[in-house]
Amino acid sequence: MTGVRHAETADSFVHEGLFYRDPDGLLAGTVPFVTGGLAAGEPVLVAMPGANLRLVRATVGPTDAVRWADMTQAGRNPGRIIPWVLQAFIEQHAGRRVRIIGEPIWAGRSATEYPACAQHEALINMAFAGRDATILCPYDAGRLDADVLADACATHPVLVDDAGRRPSAQYAPAEVVARYNTPLSTPTEPVSALAYRFDSLPAVRRFVTGHGQAVGLDEDRLADLRIAVTELAANSVAHAAGSGVLRVWHTAEHLVCEIQDDGWLADPLAGRLAPATDGIGGRGLVIVQALCDLVRVHSTAAGTTIRLYVRRQA
Structure with missing residues (x-):
């Protein structure tokens, strides 16, 4: 994947899903996003699982202008991410447009965690509608299941991959929220x-x-x-x-x-x-x-x- 062109300016909230297949693709999709934000004077937050976080951070280089967060800790519970990671950062910089990379879904997520992750991605659109923020969510298309990638298409109004940046024809976040609002499995352990x-x-x-x-x-x-x-x-x-x-x-x-x-x-x-x-x-x-x-x-x-x-x- 060569460098991906993201929306450099926007009048309201932008939520993009980035599909990458290898470290080069990840860097091509994220590093210009970070450096573009810095060039525009926008506060930048990068919240990704540890290995990806270290890779992007090393490529961007030393800077105090980016906040870095390990998503395996800050977002271990997907329900924490909107209030305690994204909303907190946006409100800390009220009155300014912000740029955020958030990777809440990775290959190590369990089947028990995943429904909350999918709902999280869908609810971002409702939570931040009209806010001055751009959130880019990377997805490892080489390791994640096809169903996860299909959900990403439904929860992100804009998709980014090797072919460039385009609207998602499958965008339907409310359907994702409803689909995962299902009865919880019966425990097999003594209760x-x-x-x-x-x-x-x-x-x-x-x-x-x-x-x-x-x-x-x-x-x-x-x-x-x-x-x-x-x-x-x-x-x-x-x-x-x-x-x-x-x-x-x-x-x-x-x-x-x-x-x-x-x-x-x-x-x-x-x-x-x-x-x-x-x-x-x-x-x-x-x-x-x-x-x-x-x-x-x-x-x-x-x-x-x-x-x-x-x-x-x-």
Whole structure:
């Protein structure tokens, strides 16, 4: 892939999907994007998995004008990326156009993580409509499955590859959000359950603490888990029918906590945008996203299931 020409100026939000097949293609698609932003005086953020991040950073060369972030850490949970990576950077530079490279999907992503990743890419379009930002999302077309690349075509209004830059004829982000809003798989591991009401939140905290201690979570992660689960249970009490069910199990990699109630998260961006600093409410699910390693949601008018994953420690 030779150097790719990106949109150098734009009046509003631009979201591009870059398909590359090798390191040369990755560099051809990303380095001019970065240097073009620097030449235009635009703040630049590059958030990619470690190896790609190091490659692009070494090619761009030493500069304090670019912010670099390892997406395997900053975006391990896809639900963190919009509020805590993209939105945070855009709002830090309010009044200026910004340029961002974000690679949230890579070959090492698990099948459990992927639906949240696809929804993330679709929701970017809604979250930042009208904002002065250009976000370029690289996809390794040589290693990712065809279904992933098809989703990329549906979540990015503009595609970039060896053939150049063009509108995506398959662009349909709302369909992607809906397609992955499916019932969550039934766990194969033994499950412990606790029904709760408005007067049993202390029991919820004790229940979660016991399971976290049993799998060896340290005190910091236990505190994070208690906050996340209590926040969701309190939301059930306040906004659903005043009750719900907490289920807990563990896999070889995660402690998993699931909250189920009869509420409905009608807004697909719920938990994906940080609320205004002077706002009241609206913080619960975005805080949960920040504290957990993965959050999966299935919500319809019939009820909501939110599944939290916290990595077990070695």
